[in-house]
Amino acid sequence: MIKGKAIKFGNNIDTDQIIGAHHLSLATIQAMAPFTFEHHAHFITHFTRGDILVGEENFGCGSSREQAPAVLKERGVAAIVACGFARIFFRNAINLGLRLIVCAEAAEIMELDMLEIDNDCLRNLTTGRDHEIEPLPPFVREILDCGGIIPYLQGKN
């Protein structure tokens, strides 16, 4: 079970906003992590380890930079809930073992709402509402359950 407060974003959150181009040449993800969402004041003010990011449509669009989900994981994002994810970001996040939740009603969640995610249910403890989660394809779920594509491949060999 995952429990944390929501840090809320809108539509089309692109990977340039998650980690800017001029930071990508830094040597490690740890060195880039302090610049995560550096121009989003609410993230900087409210986010603490274990929180849940909530977006609306097309979260993670744009560049293929894996540094985007990697810095989110490094900062301790417990899960990302959105109405939908961009393709490359979705794949990169699953590869890193970062939990993604597709939820058609994600837009109803507000900044700082307390959320609880348990199997196929997303519960908003602040509003008392339950939201349905779209199940991940079994193959993707298997990668996520292994903790990412590398542990998954190591398990196969």
Added chain:
Amino acid sequence: MNVIEKILASHTEEAAIHPGMIVKVGLDYVMANDATACLAIDIFKNELLADRVYDPGKVILCMDHYTPSSSIAAADSHNKMRAFAGEQRLRYVYDGQGVCHQLMMEHHVRPGQLIIGADSHTCTYGALGALATGMGSTDVAVAWKEGRIWMKVPEAVRITVTGTWPAYVQAKDLILKIIGDLTAKGATYKALCFDGPAVRALGISERMTLSNMAIEAGAKFAYIQPDDRTEAFLQGAGRSEYPVVVDDEDAEYERSLEYDISNLAPQIAYPHSVDNVGDITAFAGLALDELFLGACTNGRYEDLAVAAAILKGKKIAGGVRFLVTPASNAVYLRALASGLIATFIECGAMIGTPGCSACFGGTGGILGKGERLLTTANRNFKGRVGSPDSEIYLASPAVVAASAISGCITDPRRILQ
């Protein structure tokens, strides 16, 4: 099967495949650049504990996003790539010779190939009838080791374009119009197949502008069926051997869209999302600080030629900066030889080193607070080219050239009047 499924199937052990199926595919090339390769090198060595890449002739590295090295961190990452290329004896390493996608198209891509790249605009190679898509550094590291990767077979969407191209209306205007209609998520996980007489009328350069921006609607692949123009391009590049793959008679497409470009106006994508698109008439007169002609979207010889024809003998407006960056050294040499570069310099432009330049925000052309850029690049995300308080507008080479003269967004069709 449709042509997308047939090309994918030819890279698997499956006889027939269908959309939604997850397949393991063999890869013809795996490309990475200096924004993504170093992370892949770390994963390859430290997590996959891999020794050798699957084929040193198929793993291609390109330094283009931070070239010439724009910081100590960039210089260190370039050296890390050079060391890896040496250890692995990679056959193709492009060290500051242009944008990765332009170089892949000039030197490597053939119809029917399946290619991944650690760069979202890898879908550009569909202009030559290859299937190519962007992935992250972990997928690329896995592909370096195994030469294979998993893919979900996409649904295909056919976009048929008819009509006659109006003067000063270009492929860029068409693809912006399409993205505006589809929205930034409208083609997520789909293959976008461009066809019809108005696409056939385009050269490879403008076809690349279409395929390049398919990702801006979320697409996995772009595809343009090879024809005589493709054959002529490949003959010129010394790559005449490739399979001819076409739709089966029972080929299925998820949906078909139709566009007639006869009455299309030049288009503008306004901040901060590529699907914010409108006719240029709504933006005419908007004052600019910087203009950029270049990128894998529109940095080719044909793009420079359209702009130079508008700018010849003119001067850019006072108070604006105009940066022109050829997409590759080959483009640069040709533009030097034919006098295009002289035209740009004489009108007041700066010439950048071939590479991603002011598209990516990794090298020159960074915007300050409150500044406004008009660019031929493919993204107008908030803060992509510098300050989060700057604004980026996307347009065609003709619009950028006409606007450089006036210093504000200007409809190039006014030149005809």
